[in-house]
Amino acid sequence: MEKQLAKYxxxxxxxxTKLYIQRNxxxxxxxxxxxxxLNNKIWMQEVINTNSSLQVGDTxxxxxxxxxxxxxxxx
Numbered sequence: 001m002e003k004q005l006a007k008y009x010x011x012x013x014x015x016x017t018k019l020y021i022q023r024n025x026x027x028x029x030x031x032x033x034x035x036x037x038l039n040n041k042i043w044m045q046e047v048i049n050t051n052s053s054l055q056v057g058d059t060x061x062x063x064x065x066x067x068x069x070x071x072x073x074x075x
Contacts, residue, residue, distance in 0.1 A: 004065050005073055012036045012072070014060035019049060034060055038069040045072065 014036035022029045030049040035042055043064075054060075065071035 001071055001073075004068070004071060005063050008066045009063040009073075010038065010066045012038050012062040012064045012069075014045075014062050014074075016054050016056050016058040016060065017044075019052075019054070019056060032058075036060075036062055036064070036069075036072075038064050039066075041069070043069050045070070047074070 014034040016032050016034045018033040020031050020033070022031060030052050031046050032049040032054040033044060033046045034054075035044050037043070061075045063073045063075055
């Protein structure tokens with residue numbers, strides 16, 4: 001993944017649109033859902049929201065693979 005991003009990576013800006021918590025029997029995991037536009041298409045992804053640091057409306061700077069925009073890294 002890192003090699004593909006280094007070779008084909010393009011910057012994109014994501015916006016956090018939703019937060020939720022997945023509860024299991026013994027744990028809770030916070031997630032953030034965000035959207036970004038690349039190649040004239042809107043993409044939606046989710047990431048674990050470590051320490052609940054992301055809030056709805058936050059902007060994320062992304063590096064996305066131009067050939068496969070579902071491959072990304074938050075910078």
